[in-house]
Amino acid sequence: MAAIDCGTNSVRLLIADVSDVSDDPGASAVSDVTRQMRIVRLGEGVDRTGRLSPAAIERTRVALVDYAADIAEAGVDAARMVATSASRDAENAADFRAMVLDTLGFAPEVITGDEEARLSFNGAVRGLTAEAPFLVVDIGGGSTEFVVGERDVDAAISVDIGCVRMTERHLRADPPIPEQVAAAEEDIAAAVDRALAAVDGARARTLVGLAGSVTTVAALALELPEYDPKRIHRARVSAADIAKVTADLLGRTAEQRLRYPVMHPGRADVIGAGALILRIIVERAGLDAVIASESDILDGIALSLA
Structure with a gap:
């Protein structure tokens, strides 16, 4: 199976063997062949212009050319690509769709936020032994x-x-000034409160965090000498450590953040905002930690193909 997740910041590929575990729904069914990620910043400027830029579409096309070669070499029997936030928001999503169809030979599915959430949840909780109910945030x-x-x-x-x-x-200065951070906090807190009320987040007993912002914060909290998915996957990071890492990141420039050995070059300029979102979610949910997960929407897409 081949799964591609194209988000606002990155495009990722998972080629995996998916086993039949119908007799054990809690077991992990996805065995990685390869898992790759490219920062393409597809959604750059979309919040301001409402359109995907030609440069962003081209960066994504270049990554997909390589992914298409990997998929062909692996001889997969099924493939699915989902496109999320940036593609939902863009006025010129048809241009993006045409590019993907031409590059991969099949069209992307521009999924709803609800479907994105369900795929992420299914990928994250399969095989997880922790107290339910879960609150999964991607x-x-x-x-x-x-x-x-x-x-x-x-x-x-x-x-x-x-x-x-x-x-x-909000965080346009490098590093962001206090007034910008305060504005971002207010914006994020309002959205988080609205989301938690909508899903009854107060009843959750375990918070599971997905995607690069969460795993990078976990890697920094663990003080890893390099990015190590095996050590990050299902690591428990306390609220206090999340707050400490967030304050540190927001106090540094993007260039200074790059000096951390776990930092992906394409994430350094936006990781402060990602950490801030995570910190506020933990605070508003009233939970004392997050479990970082390397299994996410990609695994959910692969499972949907089985």
Whole structure:
């Protein structure tokens, strides 16, 4: 199976073997062959212009050319690409769709925030041994998905707060000045409160965080000498450590953040906003930690193909 997730900030590929675990719905069914990520910033400027820029579409096309070659070489029997926040918001989404169809040979599915949330939840909780109900949050570039459930989704919502969107909207200085951080906090808190009320987040017992903002914060909290998915996956990061890492990141320039060995070059300018979103979610949900997950929407897409 081949799964592609194209978000506001990155485009990612998972080629995996998906086993039949119908007799054990809690077991992990996805075995990675390869998992790749490219920062393409597809949603750059969308919050301001309402359109995908030609440069952003071209960056994404270049990444998809490589992914198409990998898919062909692997000889996969099924493939699915989903496109999320930036593509939902853009006036010229048809241009993006045509590019993908020409590059991959099949069209992307521009999914709703609700479907994005459900795929992320299914990818994150399979095989997880922790106290339910779960609150799964997927912090993307343009939006954040909130999902509550046990083994199945009970409620889900997508809200327009993400690390790229909040950086472009509020955190324009490098590093951001206090007034900008305060404005971002107010914007994020309002959206988080609305989302938690919509999904009854107060009943959740375990917070699971997905995507690069969460895993990067976890890597920094763990003081890893390099980005190590095996150590990050399902690591528990306390609220105090999240607050400490967030304050540190917001106090540094993008160039200074790059000096951390776990920092992806394409994430350094937006990680402050991503960490801030995570910190506020933990605070407003009244939970004392997050479990970072490397299993996410990609795994959910792969499972949907089985």
